[in-house]
Amino acid sequence: MRLWDNDLKGNIPTSFANLTKLSELYLFGNQFTGGDTVLANLTSLSIIDLSLNYFKSSISADLSGLHNLERFSVYNNSFSGPFPLSLLMIPSLVHIDLSQNHFEGPIDFRNTFSLSRLRVLYVGFNNLDGLIPESISKLVNLEYLDVSHNNFGGQVPRSISKVVNLTSVDLSYNKLEGQVPDFVWRSSKLDYVDLSYNSFNCFAKSVEVIDGASLTMLNLGSNSVDGPFPKWICKVKDLYALDLSNNHFNGSIPQCLKYSTYFHTLNLRNNSLSGVLPDLFIKDSQLRSLDVSSNNLVGKLPKSLINCERIEFLNVKGNKIMDTFPFWLGSLPYLKVLMLGSNAFYGPVYNPSAYLGFPSIRIIDISNNNFVGSLPQDYFANWLEMSLVWSGSDIPQFKYMGNVNFSTYDSIDLVYKGVETDFDRIFEGFSAIDFSGNRFSGHIPGSIGLLRELRLLNLSGNAFTGNIPPSLANITNLETLDLSRNNLCEIPISLGKMSFLSNINFSYNHLEGLIPQSTQFATQSCSSFLGNIGLYGFVEICGESHHVPVPTTSKEPEEPLSESEDQLLNWIAAAIAFGPGMFCGFVIGHIFTSYKHKWFIAR
Structure with a gap:
């Protein structure tokens, strides 16, 4: 019976109890709330799928009489109560999925049928607690185990190493502690292991990686493991994704990682690693994402990174790297x-003899370094990805940056709306520039107005001079703009038309003239304009006490763009159109009218 994805409500009809010859029951994707007790009478069933409904009861019926049942799936409901142990008495059962419910209490496999055929056990996203039982060894044919997002504590039982057919194990987001279980490196079939967000604190004193270890993904992120970088990882030759972030690893990154040629994702963020970032990256490297941020690395960026032709994400922020741009x-x-932020990079970021490139760049953070010099007016002209305007059909299938196959997502720290914020995931379409906390001088390049998809712009804490470029008004989706602590002179009235602009900071410049009288400016904090004695029009923002009288001399209305700036942008736009092709030229001229996205998932 296939009744999935309808609008069926209420209880499963009691008349279903008469369908004693029924072999498959698919009710997923409806709005059923109860009536599951009838299932115990349907002894011919081989498949039960009640997923994606609104069941709220416990599974109290004795299901052990369903001798033909092979698949039982109730994920994404509101079932509560204890784990239904009667399922484990069914010798034919191959697949159990109880994930995303409210099951609670301990789990025990002692009464499991001695010749269990169970291959899949998913109980993630529940409220199960206690220890992972030693009796898990009775599930001799188990291949896929997911107990993530529960409250299991204590140590992982040694008996799990007897479940020799395991290929995928997810124990993440629990309260497990002690030694990292040795089945990780002693299995020839194990492919995927996620132990993140627990309290593991050490490895075994002697780690012997078996020949033929097939591990491709290991996530130990967000634990409490300390000590030197585990060099045994170099012996796992097929490792595709490694996450050791948010631990207490120290010492240097071993050179032997060079021979792990299949690395796609390497995340060592937020440890105490020291020394230089070694030349690990051989020709034709498969690396897509490298994160070594928030460590104590010194020296220069390794030139072998140029071999990583597929790299999309590079984060070395928060180290002590001393190098030129x-x-x-x-x-x-x-x-x-x-x-590159919060290091000791120095020198100019513009070299007339070097092509700036970065054709796919969407997020760049070089804040809090020692970069100097001025930027030419066409500085941002080649950053085409920030110029492309996405329509609904263009938005990527996988909307967050990272590896969706292994559920590993790139993450960054950014000053967002004035607050240092750590974001777990980044939307593929998000664009940001943070050049703050350096010593840039001269005018802000007018070509910034070409970056129509930019959402965050932070140029604060520099020595930029001149007027704020009116071309900023072209970035109609800009949400946060920080130009504070510079030497800027005038706010273009056209900025008042930027409807998405929700956070502005123009404080401590030399701004003069009228603050744009628009909703976006009127809703800002008074502190956004402090330190600009020549500004007026404060009444709606700061009240009468901060009001500076309007000058009696008349002021010419401001043009959206000066003639020279208009010519510059036209010239740059034309160059972009004919350089990468007519498509980009047309897209840059298109006005994007989509809704405001939720760009990040914040911790």
């Missing part, structure tokens, strides 16, 4: 995110 990374065709 890496113009040579600009040739990497897929690099979307470049995070």
Whole structure:
């Protein structure tokens, strides 16, 4: 019986109890709330799928009489009560999925049928607690185990190593502690292991990786493991994704990682690693994402990064790297995110003899370094990805940056709306520039107005001079704009038309003239304009006490763009159109009218 994805409500009809010859029951994707007790009478069933409904009861019926049942799936409901142990008495059962419910209490496999055929057990996203029982060893044919997002505590039982057919194990988001279980490196079939967000604190004193270890994904992120970087990882030759972030690892990153040629994702963020970032990256490297941020790394960026032609995400923020701006990374065709902030980089970020490149860049953070110099007016002209305007059909299938196959997502720290914020996931369409806390001078390049998809712009804490470029008004989706602590002179009235602009900081400049009288400016904090004695029009923002009288001399209405700036932008737009092709030229001229996205998932 296939009744999935309808609008059926209420209880499963009691008359279903008469369908004693029924072999398959698919009721997923409806709005049923009860009536599951009739299932115990349907002894011919091989498949039961009640997923994606609104069941609220406990599974109190004795299901052990369903001798033909092979698949039982009730994920994404509101079932509560204890784990239904009667399921484990069914010798034919191959697949159990109880995830995303409210089951609670301990779980025990002692009464499991001795010749269990169970291959899949998913109980993630519940309220189960206690220890993972030693009796898990009775599930001898188990291949896929997911107990994530529960409240299991204590140590992982050694008996789990007897479940020799395991290929995928997810124990993340629990309260497990002690030694990292040794089945991780002693299995020839294990492919995927996620132990993140627990309290594991050490490895075994002696780790012997077996020949033929097939591990491709290991996530130990957000635990309390300390000690030197585990060099045994170099012996796992097929490792595709490694996450050791948010632990207490120290010492240097081993050179032997160079021989792990299949690395796609390497995340060592927020540890105490020291020394230099070694030359790990051989020709034809498969690396897509490298995050070594928030460590104590020194030296220079390794030039071997140029071999990572597929890299999309590079984060070295929050170290002590001392180097010049890496113009040579600009040739990497897929690099979307470049995070160099809070290091000791120095010198100019513009070299007339070096092509700036970065054709795919969407997020760049070079804040809090020692970069200097001025930027030419066409500085941002080649950053085409920030110029492209997405329509609904263009939005990527997988909307967050990362590896969806392994559920590993890129994450960054950014000053967002004035607050240092750590974001777990980044929307593919988000664009941001943070050049704050350096010593840039001269005028803000007018070509910034070409970046129509920009959502965050932070140029604060520099020495920019002149007027704020009116071309900023072209970035109609800009949400946060920080130009504070510079030497800027005038606010263009046209900025008042930026309807998405929700956070503005123009404080401590040399601004003069009228503050744009628009909703976006009127809703800002008074502190956004402090330190500009020549500004007026404060009444709606700060009240009468901060009001500066309007000058009696007349003021010419401001043009949206000066003639020279207008010519510059026209010239740059024409160059973009004919350089990468007519498509980009048309897209840049298109006005994007979509809704405001939720760009991040914040911790």
